[in-house]
Amino acid sequence: VQRDLNVAVAEFTELKQQLERDTLVLSILKKLQEFDTAIKEYNTALLEKKYVVAAQQLEKARSSLKTLESRKGFELKILKALGTELTVQTQNMLYHLGEEWQKLVVWKLPPSKGSSSLELVLASELHLCTVPSEEEIAGPPTASVLQAFALLGELHTKLKTFGQLLLKHILKPLISYSSLWPIVEEQSDVVILRFKSEEPSLDNTSPVEVFEKIKQILEFLHKYLLNVPLECVDNKKECKVMLSELLGDMIWEELSDCLIQNCLVNSIPTNSSKLEQYVEVIKSTEEFEKALKNMQFLKGDTTNLLKYARNVNSHFANKKCQDVIVAARKLMTSEIHNTVKISPDSSVALPRLPDPGSGDHLKMGKTLKLLHNETVVLENESKLSQHTFSLPTCRISSSVEELMDLAYQTLSEATASTDQCCIQLFYSVRNIFQLFYDVVPTYHKENLQKLPQLAAIHHNNCMYIAHHLLTLGHQFRYRLTSILCDGTATFVDMVPGFRRLGMECFLAQMRVQKGEILERLSSARNFSNMDDEENYCAANKAIRQVLHQLKRLGKVWQDVLPVNVYCKAMGTLLNTALTEIVTRITSLEDISAEDADRLYSLCRTMVEEGPQVFTPLPEEDKNKKYQEEVPVYVQKWMTFKELMIILQANLQEIVDQWADGKGPLAAEFSPVEVKSLIRALFQNTERRAAALAKIK
Numbered sequence: 001v002q003r004d005l006n007v008a009v010a011e012f013t014e015l016k017q018q019l020e021r022d023t024l025v026l027s028i029l030k031k032l033q034e035f036d037t038a039i040k041e042y043n044t045a046l047l048e049k050k051y052v053v054a055a056q057q058l059e060k061a062r063s064s065l066k067t068l069e070s071r072k073g074f075e076l077k078i079l080k081a082l083g084t085e086l087t088v089q090t091q092n093m094l095y096h097l098g099e100e101w102q103k104l105v106v107w108k109l110p111p112s113k114g115s116s117s118l119e120l121v122l123a124s125e126l127h128l129c130t131v132p133s134e135e136e137i138a139g140p141p142t143a144s145v146l147q148a149f150a151l152l153g154e155l156h157t158k159l160k161t162f163g164q165l166l167l168k169h170i171l172k173p174l175i176s177y178s179s180l181w182p183i184v185e186e187q188s189d190v191v192i193l194r195f196k197s198e199e200p201s202l203d204n205t206s207p208v209e210v211f212e213k214i215k216q217i218l219e220f221l222h223k224y225l226l227n228v229p230l231e232c233v234d235n236k237k238e239c240k241v242m243l244s245e246l247l248g249d250m251i252w253e254e255l256s257d258c259l260i261q262n263c264l265v266n267s268i269p270t271n272s273s274k275l276e277q278y279v280e281v282i283k284s285t286e287e288f289e290k291a292l293k294n295m296q297f298l299k300g301d302t303t304n305l306l307k308y309a310r311n312v313n314s315h316f317a318n319k320k321c322q323d324v325i326v327a328a329r330k331l332m333t334s335e336i337h338n339t340v341k342i343s344p345d346s347s348v349a350l351p352r353l354p355d356p357g358s359g360d361h362l363k364m365g366k367t368l369k370l371l372h373n374e375t376v377v378l379e380n381e382s383k384l385s386q387h388t389f390s391l392p393t394c395r396i397s398s399s400v401e402e403l404m405d406l407a408y409q410t411l412s413e414a415t416a417s418t419d420q421c422c423i424q425l426f427y428s429v430r431n432i433f434q435l436f437y438d439v440v441p442t443y444h445k446e447n448l449q450k451l452p453q454l455a456a457i458h459h460n461n462c463m464y465i466a467h468h469l470l471t472l473g474h475q476f477r478y479r480l481t482s483i484l485c486d487g488t489a490t491f492v493d494m495v496p497g498f499r500r501l502g503m504e505c506f507l508a509q510m511r512v513q514k515g516e517i518l519e520r521l522s523s524a525r526n527f528s529n530m531d532d533e534e535n536y537c538a539a540n541k542a543i544r545q546v547l548h549q550l551k552r553l554g555k556v557w558q559d560v561l562p563v564n565v566y567c568k569a570m571g572t573l574l575n576t577a578l579t580e581i582v583t584r585i586t587s588l589e590d591i592s593a594e595d596a597d598r599l600y601s602l603c604r605t606m607v608e609e610g611p612q613v614f615t616p617l618p619e620e621d622k623n624k625k626y627q628e629e630v631p632v633y634v635q636k637w638m639t640f641k642e643l644m645i646i647l648q649a650n651l652q653e654i655v656d657q658w659a660d661g662k663g664p665l666a667a668e669f670s671p672v673e674v675k676s677l678i679r680a681l682f683q684n685t686e687r688r689a690a691a692l693a694k695i696k
Contacts, residue, residue, distance in 0.1 A: 035064040035082060039089065046093060051100070051148035054093055059151055061086055090152065097148055101158065104129045104142045105225070107165055118197070121173040121180060126193040128224045130186075143228045146243060150230045155246070163251040166221075171255055174213045175262050182216050191224050193217070207281045207309075210263050211288040214255075221247075222295045248297040256305040264308055268315045270323065278312050285309040317421035321428040324410050328432040331399040331406070332439045336447070336454050339560070340398045342464070344390035391467045392562035400461040404468055407432055411472070415479040422480055426489060433465065433494055437501060448505055453556040455509035460561065462502025466495045510569060513553060514576050520545045521577065527584045530598035543602050546577050550613040559618050566616040567626055571633025574610055578636045581606065582643055586673050591647075591680040600647040607641065610634075639668040646677055651691040654678060658695055671695050 042057035065082055106127035110120055129142075149155040170193070174180055179199060185192040226244035267281055285306050292298040308315070407429045414425035440458070447454050473490035480489050524542035529535050550573060557566055585591075585599060611627040631637045642665050646654060657665035658674065665674065674695050682688045 032064075032078075035061050038064065039085070042089060042093075046096065049100075051093075051097060051144045052151070055148040055151035058086070058090060058093060061089075093148070094152060094154060097145055097152075097154075100145045101142075101149075104145060105162065107169070109169060117173070118177055118179075121169065121177065122195050122197055124169045124195070126170065128191050128193075130189060130191055130224065142225055146228055147230055155230070159243075159247055160250055163247055167251055167254060167258075170217060171214060171251075172258055174217065175210055175258055178209070180213075182213060182220075184216075184220050191220075193220060207259075207263050207267050208284040210259065211284050214259075215288060215291050218292065218295060218297055222297070226295075226297075242296040244296045245299060248292070248299070252298065252303070256303055259305055260308050264305075265315075265319075268312065268319045270320065282306075282309045282312070313418050313421055317417070317424040320410075320413065320421075321424050321431075324406065324425075324428050325431060325435065327406060328403060328435060329439065331403045332436055333443055334397075334399045336397045336399070336444055336457050336461075338398045339395040339457060340401055341393070341395050341559075342391065342401075343393040391464060392564065394460045394464075394562045394565075395457060395560045396460045396464045397457055400464060403432065403436070404465065407468075407472065411476045411480075415476065426480060430491065430494070433469065433491065433498070436465065437494075437497060441501065441505065449508070449512070452509050452513065452553055453560060455505050456557050456560045459502040459506040459565075462498045462505070466498035466502070469495050469498065506569075510572065513549070513573055516549060517546050517573060517577050518580060520549070521580045521584075524584070526588070527581070527599060527602070528588055528595075530595040530602075531592055536598050539602055540605075543605055547606070547609050547613070550574060550577070550610075554613040554615045558615050561616070563616045563626070567614060567629070567633045570614055571630070571635075574613065574630075575634045575636050578606065578610075578634065578640045582636060582639055585643060585647075586669075586677060588680050591677075596647045596681060600644055603640065603644045603647070607644065638664070642668045643677075646674075646681070651678070651682060651687055655691050655694050660694070661696070 038057045038061035042054045042061065045051075045054035045057060065079070065086060106129075108125040108127065110123040112120060146155060146158075149158055170182075173195075174182070177197075179197045180195050181198055183194050183196050185194065222244055226242070226247060228243040229240040230243060230246075264281075264285075267278075269278060289298060289303060289306055410425055410429050410432075414422045414429075417425060440461075441448065444454070444458070448458055449455075469491040473492065477489045520542050522542075524539040525535050527539050530539065550570065553573065554570060557569065560566075561569065581603070588595075591599070611630045614626045614630065614633075615623045616626055617623055642657070645657060646665070649657065654665070654674070657663050659666065661671075669677075675692055678688060678692060678695070682691075
């Protein structure tokens with residue numbers, strides 16, 4: 001019994017394994033039959049142009065083949081051949097679908113050679129076929145082709161190509177060219193989209209107009225092409241998605257960016273008074289997006305387009321600030337030498353500011369009441385001149401005057417703007433001055449170093465800006481947003497920098513001029529041996545060159561620098577020349593009588609012609625006053641005149657001039673210097689020794 005039982009178990013196991021093999025073979029044969037049936041039905045459907053059925057059969061065949069390939073242990077050679085056949089049939093169907101698509105959607109684009117972009121757009125057309133198909137799927141004739149593409153996984157590629165052509169040849173041109181208008185022409189078997197050109201009413205296209213045109217195009221496409229529900233599989237669940245939604249996902253981001261950059265950006269107002277009118281654009285944007293959502297072209301929440309339109313205040317501020325900086329930089333890089341004259345009587349045309357608010361009146365009332373009750377009168381009897389705090393008469397660049405006008409206008413605009421915009425505009429004005437500080441010295445560096453007049457004008461420009469910066473913040477302090485009213489609305493911190501900028505530039509030019517004077521005097525051969533005609537000519541030439549240089553400077557700075565600055569500058573340079581001459585003559589060890597006469601002649605030239613370089617004003621008769629005040633501006637003037645006296649005086653006259661250290665000579669020269677001059681001028685005699693003894 002045990003043996004029979006073992007035999008029965010063995011037979012049962014063998015029969016079970018054989019049954020499993022047979023079952024597997026049957027399932028494989030069934031899948032092969034399904035594959036074969038699917039391919040046959042696909043071929044039939046393809047011949048009848050039933051593309052959806054054909055695509056479904058191909059997918060069935062692909063599913064059967066995948067099942068067969070997943071069976072391990074049954075790696076049939078036929079599977080490779082079946083895979084090849086499936087690929088061939090898939091490509092064959094895609095070819096047929098492509099042919100059908102080209103018949104249904106026809107782009108007629110002109111060659112791009114030798115024509116303007118506008119002409120190319122006007123010659124472009126889109127033709128959509130409207131002949132009813134015999135397909136059982138209801139809807140436009142493109143439905144079956146598109147559904148077949150979707151089933152084969154090629155719809156995304158086709159739609160992407162179509163979307164790019166749509167953007168390039170239709171949507172973007174409509175945004176860029178305000179004169180373009182779409183025309184839809186319906187015929188018996190086709191509907192045609194083309195363009196016509198009309199004269200635009202404005203330079204910039206209105207966003208409202210552009211939205212209307214784009215909406216017309218998308219409504220046309222929705223009616224004849226995009227209103228197609230497509231079956232798709234999502235997480236093993238069948239769902240339907242509209243073709244318009246798929247196309248929208250592909251092109252909306254690029255389309256909205258184009259609308260923002262080429263339409264909405266240009267429509268942002270440049271003046272705060274026009275901001276209220278922008279509500280119409282925001283409303284139009286909302287309606288445009290609503291229409292697109294109704295066509296299922298858009299989905300989800302508010303897009304970047306609407307966010308941009310609603311954020312108009314911020315964009316207005318950004319645009320205004322950008323325009324202000326661009327305008328300011330243009331002024332800074334313009335020529336410095338175009339000047340205007342300013343005087344204490346002239347002033348910038350200040351914008352008319354509103355009266356202070358009620359809070360300001362309240363503060364003022366309290367202050368006045370307090371003063372009224374006080375018995376001590378704080379007012380000083382002596383009055384200051386009305387021009388005490390005025391900028392002196394001088395010339396500044398016309399571009400700098402315009403720059404200051406721009407600053408006042410921008411701050412005036414800020415007073416009528418929203419808080420955020422006000423803050424941005426205020427700091428833009430600060431940026432203008434910071435930009436001037438950084439750009440002008442660099443951009444005009446070479447000219448400022450080479451040309452004394454430009455250095456003087458730049459000095460005036462910096463002082464003019466610093467002068468206005470002192471009170472600029474105060475003038476607008478209570479008109480700006482409350483955030484800026486706590487003391488931050490000021491420009492006073494920039495004043496020292498601008499004053500330093502002007503002074504450094506002018507002082508650098510002064511150093512250049514001083515160097516040239518010393519270089520010219522270095523060719524005077526130390527003013528020694530003047531009895532030698534060649535030496536005397538060299539010294540005389542050096543003196544003449546210095547005077548010529550000073551006269552030339554006096555002319556180029558005339559009517560440019562403020563009178564006090566002019567006189568100080570010319571006085572400093574003339575003083576440099578006189579100091580050098582005095583130093584050279586006092587260091588001579590031997591001066592003959594002829595040398596002394598000739599040195600006196602050279603010095604007389606300087607004394608006679610030196611004051612004539614002081615010509616701060618164009619009117620000659622007004623300059624006499626400043627020429628008479630030369631000793632005030634030239635520190636060594638009296639020293640130089642005392643030197644001339646010594647060169648012509650005898651020993652007794654020199655001793656008298658010294659007057660035991662209390663005379664005018666003692667005020668200008670030290671005992672050592674006077675003794676040195678006496679030794680150089682006079683021979684060693686008892687009289688000289690007696691005179692030297694009195695100099696102490």
